[in-house]
Amino acid sequence: MIASSDATPNALADAILAARLCAIDPRLCGLVLRGDPDARNAVIAALQAGLPADVAVRRVPLHVDDERLLGGIDLTETLARGEAVSRIGLLAEADGGMLVLPMADRLSDATAARIAAVIDTGEVVIERDGIALRAGTRFVTVVLDDGIEPEEGPPAALVERMAFWIDLEGVRSPGLGQDPGYPVLAPEDDRMLEQVGCEAAETPELLEVVVRTAAVLGIDSIRPVLFALRAARASAKLARRCAIADADLTLAARLVLAPRATRMPAPADETPSEPPPPSQRDDGEEDSAVTAPIEDIVLAAALAALPKNVLARIAAGRSRRGRNINARGGGERRKSSVRGRPMGARAGVPGGGQRLALIDTLRAAAPWQTVRKCGPGRVAIRRDDLRVRRFETRAEAVTIFAVDASGSSALARLAEAKGAVELLLAEAYVKRAQVALVAFRGSTAEIVLPPTRSLARARRSLADLPGGGGTPLAAGLNAARDLAEAARARGRTPFVVILTDGRANIAADGSAVRNRAQTDATSAAKAVGAAGIPAAFIDISARSRPEGAALAAAMGARYLPLPRADATAVHAAISQARKA
Amino acid sequence: MSFPFSAIVGQDEMKLALLIAAVDPRIGGVMVFGDRGTGKSTAVRSLAALLPHVPAEQAGYQDGSPCKGSVPVPFVDLPLGATEDRVVGALDLERALGAGIKAFEPGLLARANGGFLYVDEVNLLEDHIVDLLLDVAASGENVVERDGLSVRHPARFVLIGSGNPEEGELRPQLLDRFGLSVEVRTPQDLGQRVEILKRCDMFEREPVAFAAKWHRAERKTVKRIAAGRAVVASVTLSDAILALASRLCLNVAADGLRGELTLMRSARALAALEGVCEVDAGHIARVAPLALRHRLRRDVLDETGSTARIERALEELAA
Structure with a gap:
């Protein structure tokens, strides 16, 4: 039946199939889609077709506030009726239907965490603005990932909770002739098919195949394993089978497990084939099948679907999706009057994230009550009385280090820079600041450490930072500026620290022409200055020369000649420069 | 309905920490750290069903009026996005608007009194709410001075937090306030993983039957906690x-x-x-x-x- 598992995997057909599986079992939670917008729309349409007619479809805009997302007080009704009226949010409205998250790579971790919590518990719990509300909800989520850089991606907390991750990059002519032709389930079939897979719990071999395949692919979390089982069951249902067949398992392995692989399995003959430990059985049935051949088939299906760049990714030590690096904690980057420490109120109409300051509103209305002649027990409030809350939020700081890792002395310098980064990182715990590290050497600059506050990650990335080669100063400065501008776009305050001897010998295009290298470096430095990014220039050459000071001046940076910079000195200098 | 505590495979350290906190609330809270999909929140939420009853005057909002009988130990799940007024309590909106009466509407801290307050993804909670929780957890009393109200009421609760260190670490001063800290990992043993899958699956499809199967084990744990509380x-x-x-x-x-x-x-x-x-x-x-x-x-x-x-x-x- 499932012919496509033998044929070359077609991403769009897979995506449409995954959408149908989600429609059959909403507990598969949803899909992460990446790539061509038309293809993605085709998948969303397929999902909608699989769901019952007239179900809610809600799109969550990036700027959604808690009040609309989760629910809260309905101000108009509350004022009109003189009693608290609550209103459910998008998540509760999407119950039984579909939730679409466009541009999810830009979604804030805070919003993602709220959605993830609702997916986990199956209900929205609101405790805000004097309202306590509970509403059960279960929906299929479509996460649209528009990230371009591998570092970008939807928040990991959300991605982890979606069964299917599908890359539609390079898919052409969507929607036509791609339909694998699965029957759409009629509602009356449902009762018969309710029983599908009911014996799955009685066949531990089946579960073992799934668990084992996940283990071979290096999948640690238990969620994908559950997803794979559900997907297999949904696939059986879609094919109107009453039990999970081998084809369903291979499909589940291909769609759910393969995209999450974190390592290549050992060669086939070394696949673990020891008998499963019988002690864990409740039913005590005998353990006859050692390694069922189905396991190999399932694994083969998953392997065939491994993304082509899996090895590179594994080598780089990062998973395919999920943004861990932009850990922001509770520190908010929004400047709007949404959250933070309360700072009093001002006149204004609530909405668009602004929240009503009730008491101040009532206080403003109080003196006019006699004039407005309202009935007893009612308060007449007019638009002019409305007050909204103001909050103070702290913008997050990101310190970006651009370190010259060139030449023979680079190793010592690098060690010092590493030490300074670690010192600042320890400080960042308390101040909620982040650090990033750019190293430039040879012919290019490389972001060694994207903005992070996680000590664990920082330590790992810093440990094997190589040194040696030429000095592509222009490339380093440009990379630092890109990072700083990206940080600023996300509402953080960047601060760039350059550690170099200022002697550029590689041009921006990678060629080793000294003159051009120096001009390129100067113009790159001017670009940093023009972007208005605050910076410090630490000259680490043994004897400081005018090039360094000139570059610093071009950047508008503070110039700190430190012939023998050590970690503590660098740290002290930066702390001082930031205050200045 | 939450997953039965006794049916959780492995995770002995986490279970031990939660049981200890259930026996002696003065331990000062439990922080659970772990990767995604390790069953952190499942375990914590399952604790709610395990807590023995306590006298009514020790649980929930106490405004001084006498109360009788026994009630289940409160277990409050703090949702992300909760606002300060709902956490500490605030002016009763309905009565203020409808009848112009100034009355205090107790918040989540009052509801958690005598029991547990669980914060999932504690590292994503807004700073000022975290500070507030820690302050009240340490003092055992909630003092409200806002909206023209002046209220204080007991708020003794065990704070349970869970989070993923990859998503940002906790400030050290916050971490220190938690009595116990647990690091959770997914079991790597194949048999255990199969068992987890089996139980999760069974729970998902037949929650009632599954809960009934574990009922006796759950009762036993409740008794153990109650006995522990009596002799601690x-x-x-x-x-x-x-x-x-x-x-x-x-x-x-x-x-x-x-x-x-x-x-x-x-x-x-x-x-x-x-x-x-x-x-x-x-x-x-x-x-x-x-x-x-x-x-x-x-x-x-x-x-x-x-x-x-x-x-x-x-x-x-x-x-």
Whole structure:
């Protein structure tokens, strides 16, 4: 039946199939889609077709506030009726239907965490603005990932909770002739098919195949394993089978497990084939099948679907999706009057994230009550009385280090820079600041450490930072500026620290022409200055020369000649420069 | 309906920490750290069903009026996005608007009084709410001075937090306030993983039947907790054990006295849970990683985990 598992995997057909599986079992939670917008729309349409007619479809805009997302007080009704009226949010409205998250790579971790919590518990719990509300909800989520850089991606907390991750990059002519032709389930079939897979719990071999395949692919979390089982069951249902067949398992392995692989399995003959430990059985049935051949088939299906760049990714030590690096904690980057420490109120109409300051509103209305002649027990409030809350939020700081890792002395310098980064990182715990590290050497600059506050990650990335080669100063400065501008776009305050001897010998295009290298470096430095990014220039050459000071001046940076910079000195200098 | 606590496969350390906190609420809370999909929140939420009843005057909002009978131990799940007014309590909106009456509407802290307050993804909670929780958890009293109200009411609760270290670490001063800290990993054993899958699947499809299957085990745990609560105050600590605890804290250079206090309290709770009336060195050894691991001074260049350092110190003391 499932012919496509033998044929070359077609991403769009897979995506449409995954959408149908989600429609059959909403507990598969949803899909992460990446790539061509038309293809993605085709998948969303397929999902909608699989769901019952007239179900809610809600799109969550990036700027959604808690009040609309989760629910809260309905101000108009509350004022009109003189009693608290609550209103459910998008998540509760999407119950039984579909939730679409466009541009999810830009979604804030805070919003993602709220959605993830609702997916986990199956209900929205609101405790805000004097309202306590509970509403059960279960929906299929479509996460649209528009990230371009591998570092970008939807928040990991959300991605982890979606069964299917599908890359539609390079898919052409969507929607036509791609339909694998699965029957759409009629509602009356449902009762018969309710029983599908009911014996799955009685066949531990089946579960073992799934668990084992996940283990071979290096999948640690238990969620994908559950997803794979559900997907297999949904696939059986879609094919109107009453039990999970081998084809369903291979499909589940291909769609759910393969995209999450974190390592290549050992060669086939070394696949673990020891008998499963019988002690864990409740039913005590005998353990006859050692390694069922189905396991190999399932694994083969998953392997065939491994993304082509899996090895590179594994080598780089990062998973395919999920943004861990932009850990922001509770520190908010929004400047709007949404959250933070309360700072009093001002006149204004609530909405668009602004929240009503009730008491101040009532206080403003109080003196006019006699004039407005309202009935007893009612308060007449007019638009002019409305007050909204103001909050103070702290913008997050990101310190970006651009370190010259060139030449023979680079190793010592690098060690010092590493030490300074670690010192600042320890400080960042308390101040909620982040650090990033750019190293430039040879012919290019490389972001060694994207903005992070996680000590664990920082330590790992810093440990094997190589040194040696030429000095592509222009490339380093440009990379630092890109990072700083990206940080600023996300509402953080960047601060760039350059550690170099200022002697550029590689041009921006990678060629080793000294003159051009120096001009390129100067113009790159001017670009940093023009972007208005605050910076410090630490000259680490043994004897400081005018090039360094000139570059610093071009950047508008503070110039700190430190012939023998050590970690503590660098740290002290930066702390001082930031205050200045 | 939550997953039965007894049906959770493995995760012994987390289960132990939660049981200890259930026996002696003065432990000061539990922080659960772990990767995604390790069952952190499942375990914590399942605790709610396990808590024995307490006299009504010890639980929930107490405004001074007498109450009788016994109620289940409160278990409050703090949703992300909760606003300050709902956490601490605020003016009753409905009555203020409808009748112009100034009345206090208790918040989540009042509801959690005498029980547990669970914050999932605690590292994503807004700073000022976290500060507020810690302050109230430490003082046992909620003081509200806002909206023209002036209210104070008891708010003694066990704070349970869970989070993923990859998503940003906790501030050290916050971490130190938690009594016990647990690090959770997904079981790597194939048999265990199959068992997890089996149970999750069964629970998902037939929650009622699954809960019924585990009912007896759950009852047994409730009884154990209740018995532990009854005897925990009378469990004794000999001078030799106290000296051992102090030496251990000194050896691992745990900051502050809070570590020692928590170590002793949790050892006592563990003894009570096991129905023993005196703490022995084994109890200390079993709770030491829980009570101390998050209080060790962090050396950025030292790769040795805190747990390993504690274990090493324990071995040295035993020798």
